[in-house]
Amino acid sequence: MLAVAGPAGIGLAAAAAVLDTDLADAETLAESLVDAVLLESPAPGRYRYHDLVRVFALQRLDHREADAALARLLGFLLSTARNAFALAVPGDPVGDALGAADGPAGLEFADVDAARVWVGREFDAVIAAVQCAVERPGDGHVHGDGHEHEHGDDRLCTAANLLLAVSPFGQPSTSGSASVARTLAAAAERSGDLAAAARARLMCSSTALQTARPAEAEEHARLAVAASRSIGDTIILRQALNDLGLAVQFQRRFDEAVTCYDEAITLARRLGHRSGEAATTINAALARVRSGRAAEAAAICESALATSRELADREGEAYALYVWGLALHEQRRYAEAVSRYTACLDVCRTAGLRQREAHAWYRLADSLCQVGRHAEAARHAADAVERCEELGALRDKAHALTVLGRAGIGLGRTDAARAHLEQARSLFVALQLPDAADVGWILDTLEARVPLG
Secondary structure, eight states, X not given: OGXXXXXXXXXXXXXXXXXXXXXXXXXXXXXXXXXXXXXXXXXXXXXXXXXXXXXXXXXXXXXXXXXXXXXHHXXXXXXXXXXXXXXXXXXXXXXXXXXXXXXXXXXXXXXXXXXXXXXXXXXXXXXXXXXXXXXXXXXXXXXXXXOEESXXXXXXXXXXXXXXXXXXXXXXXXXXXHHHHHHHHHHHHHHTOHHHHHHHHHHHHHHHHHTTOHHHHHHHHHXXXXXXXXXXXXXXXXXXXXXXXXXXXXXXXXXXXXHHHHHHHHHHHHHTOHHHHXXXXXXXXXXXXXXXXXHHHHHHXXXXXXXXXXXXXXXXXXXXXXXXXXXXXXXXXXXXXXXXXXXHHHHHHHHTOHHHHHHHHHHHHHHHHHTTOHHHHHHHHHHHHHHHHHHTOHHHHHHHHHHHHHHHHHTTOHHHHHHHXXXXXXXXXXXXXXXXXXXXXXXXXXXXXXXXX
């Protein structure tokens, strides 16, 4: 039965769920298989089959037994992931939309750090379980939410909820989750399971945004919006509208982004989701900055900052300070912008917000360039480039390289500046982002001042 866990292997608690037994009996059985060289134990409490043995075990397993074992595994993973989600984003109504998983109870966590460790350890197993759910659809019946799922029913919806539940923990590589989310979305749409389709498309849009593919993110987000709107799922609709706003904002369609955000904010208020309302409000403020309405955005950020502090939402606090800094920069109030970015960095350091810290570094560097503090700007921009490389954040790396190039121009280091700017432009071109033209203009200006050769 343990073969249903896939090639990634399985932890002891999950193994007990699959075997429908307690931890002690599960460990005894698993260790006996290890002794017989039928199972591997790469680390204490973790087990996996060799690929050939796993295929053989699956072939020997009765179809109904395999289905039952997979259902227990999905149920255990979802129950545990729901507990992790509640710690990562307390108060988010998405947690209530994840459904009640059948089967064994999940693990409980002392804090969000413990939850993050579990997600990191079991992430590959989650992806494998979702893929298996797609490949072995169950029999259709009607969900407890009243929606009919004529093909994948509980299994597809459980798989979609499982992906959604682990999403706040930002795994280093999104390629596995992106691929399986696309496969799951297609399977749900073929079966007419709109609840699962909406969730899977939402995951597709989120992973596309994380990897700076806004056009692809827009396509998935629109499908998530359509599916969730058609079944009246306002919880998923709110998040899909937020993602759609981000996707079109990256493509510089700022007024369209504000329209998406405003509807998402209205839904957040109806749902009583104050932290979600604040986050989307800041997104809308950012779109206003980009569309030339910086003064309006600054006032919005000041209010959102107060809300985030009231909710003890450190991530929201950092984001509000960051966008407020952008708004002040656009108004040429550079000293005030430096102050907001510095405050943002303080929050990021204490809260462990590494990607937001990278954002604040290169934006702080940009404001410092404007007041002639080019040496400081270069240090902060270089820190941002290094952090973005660690995170694999190519779009942010391109922005940081742009600022590093501009700081180099200010310091008279034209050769280094040119190299940084050319690297930034190449990244923007590869990502198909319009920022490439802006960097090209800086390079053209630099060449006019300091010709090559």
